[in-house]
Amino acid sequence: MKKVTIGGVPEHFNLPWYLTLKNGEHKQKGINLRWKDYPGGTGAMCKALREKEIDIAIILTEGIIKDIIEGNPSKIVQTFVQSPLNWGIHVAHHSPYKTVKDLKGTKAAISRYGSGSHLMAYINAENHHWDIENDLNFEVIKDLDGAIEGLTNGSADYFMWEKFTTKPIVDRGIFRNIGNCPTPWPCFVIAVREDFIENNKEDLKTILNIINTTTADFKSIPNIDKTIANRYEQELEDVREWLSITEWSQSLIDEETIMNTQKELHTLNIISGVVNYDRLTYKL
Structure with missing residues (x-):
């Protein structure tokens, strides 16, 4: 069975991943997907990708763009959460x-x-x-x-x-x-190490298909608001407000969004320059 390690923040945005793991959906496809929490957020995950602690990261758009430009050998393969953070x-x-x-x-x-x-x-x-x-x-x-x-x-x-x-x-x-x-852009993307993409395209497609099936129907899961409130110790009314403004994505971030995000980061001297769309993304 293929072992794959994925990292993300221990927050409600990533509950769809927990549900797919709890249901054993990856193991049914011959993939041993292991989740690793990163309470330190995007900076910690960028480091983990560079050091090959993880293969995949559910990571903030602006953070991974900056780190790829600075040499992180990873690519964005999909938007995860389309709405702003x-x-x-x-x-x-x-x-x-x-x-x-x-x-x-x-x-x-x-x-x-x-x-x-x-x-x-x-x-x-x-x-x-x-x-x-x-x-x-x-x-x-x-x-x-x-x-x-x-x-x-x-x-x-x-x-x-x-x-x-x-x-x-x-x-x-x-x-x-x-x-x-x-954020002036979609908040979370799925980033993957380039060497993992090169050697595991079919497994990666399977992982994305499983999570996309879950996120497409996530809001219609019975009592999902109560599940989130209990798991993350939040008030039900706050969870319902969050669900009302949060939209997941099942597609690759588009070129216009990538370029506009880079221009904003460059204006603030957060990145040294604007790079091509293909330098930051990979379409499976």
Whole structure:
């Protein structure tokens, strides 16, 4: 049986993968698909792809584009979540900051450099017309637990993370959400190491077919809202709101989206230049 390792964040977006694994759908096709959680997010998964810890990653679009341009030998083979990611902007509950504009020049907690929390701080700064050079400062905190510690003890001032994932922390009175910053592009893509693509095209097609069948009907699964609420310790009304604005994809990200995303990242000096569509993607 072919062993394949896949990585992703332990969040509700990836529940479709859990369901296919729970049902043993890959094993029926001769594939031993092993899931690995990456609480540290996109930066940690980029490193894991480079070091061949994983074959496939469910990863933020902006993060993997940046890392492929910087030499990660991987390709985007499909969009996973078509809708934008709604990044909540959080401060400690006791923080003196009340609005996003109060955060100008303060320190952002980020999971690691090159992560979504890092790159989206630039997008947020641009949205508020801050000076990118002087108004952004960073403190590396590794993951959500590190952010709780960092904001609480004052080593960082704000933290950007998917707002529904952090909602329970807000509800418990640890964080306050003072704003939101949606991505200007589809949020999650499926990236695969080039050497794995080259040697395992049919297995990869099988894996994508299984997940695409699940995501196409995901919202119609009976009581899926209650399942998500229980598994991720979220309020049912928050889960229903999240489901209403989230759309999965079963196709490869298009060239226009890739080029527009790169132009935005280049404008912010996050990437050194814009590369061809074929450099970043692979159509199976």
